[in-house]
Amino acid sequence: MNAKVVRVGEAARQPAMRGIDLVADLVAGTMGPAGRAVLVGRNHAPPLLLRNGYAIARNLELGFA
Amino acid sequence: MRDLAWRTSDAVGDGTSTAILAARAFVRAGRLAALSGIAPSELQAAIDAHSTAVLEALEAASCPAPEAAVLERVATQALGGDAALGALLAEAHLQAGSDGMVVIEEGRARRTPCASTPGCISTRAGSRRISSTMRAPGRSRSRTR
Numbered sequence: 001m002n003a004k005v006v007r008v009g010e011a012a013r014q015p016a017m018r019g020i021d022l023v024a025d026l027v028a029g030t031m032g033p034a035g036r037a038v039l040v041g042r043n044h045a046p047p048l049l050l051r052n053g054y055a056i057a058r059n060l061e062l063g064f065a
Numbered sequence: 066m067r068d069l070a071w072r073t074s075d076a077v078g079d080g081t082s083t084a085i086l087a088a089r090a091f092v093r094a095g096r097l098a099a100l101s102g103i104a105p106s107e108l109q110a111a112i113d114a115h116s117t118a119v120l121e122a123l124e125a126a127s128c129p130a131p132e133a134a135v136l137e138r139v140a141t142q143a144l145g146g147d148a149a150l151g152a153l154l155a156e157a158h159l160q161a162g163s164d165g166m167v168v169i170e171e172g173r174a175r176r177t178p179c180a181s182t183p184g185c186i187s188t189r190a191g192s193r194r195i196s197s198t199m200r201a202p203g204r205s206r207s208r209t210r
Contacts (some may be wrong), residue, residue: 013096023103024158027082033142035082052093053081 019062026060027053133159153179 007015029036030051037049040059049058066085073084098108136158141151157167157179172178 008099013099015163017096018088020066020092024085027085031082031086034143053083053085054074057067057070057081057085 020064023057023060027056030056143186153177 026038030038030053031059035051037051038056040048040056042048042051048059050059066088069084070081073081081149095108095112099105133155137152137155140154140158141148144150144154154167154169158165160179161167
């Protein structure tokens with residue numbers, strides 16, 4: 001069985017907050033009529049310029065913090 | 066966050082970035098409240114009360130689907146300032162109606178045709194009532210419900 005990482009209280013909230021902040025910061029720049037795109041790199045394919053919050057969130061994969 | 070964005074995209078089709086930013090603000094405030102010793106059950110009741118108030122305010126501020134001229138301006142803005150395409154998109158939306166579905170497809174032709182198909186089309190995602198299809202040259206595929 002895989003060992004579990006146990007975190008309680010603020011130590012548990014902080015990594016989650018980091019991830020949430022990361023997505024939100026990436027997406028914030030795409031907002032509005034003058035929003036800019038986010039460049040997403042892919043394996044064996046040309047990178048993508050995305051301006052859609054869902055598409056950006058879907059492409060984001062973070063290792064265990 | 067991904068699930069939230071997916072649900073927003075599925076239910077509304079737009080506003081995913083706004084939803085993500087709102088969620089971040091929500092989590093920040095909730096964390097602050099939890100840190101300052103507010104009981105989670107109290108917090109839940111407060112969140113429910115406030116979200117009801119916000120929904121009521123939004124409901125009061127909303128207006129019915131605008132007339133053609135306003136729709137055309139919105140469409141032009143959404144297409145990045147292309148007035149001709151904006152007029153076509155507004156027309157497509159008017160043909161489809163507020164419950165219809167407008168699909169923009171990438172095309173290789175020189176002009177941009179607009180076709181409307183009344184009736185029910187069964188797709189995997191469900192059924193569309195009236196659909197209005199537009200083929201724009203060199204435009205990426207996107208869907209508007």
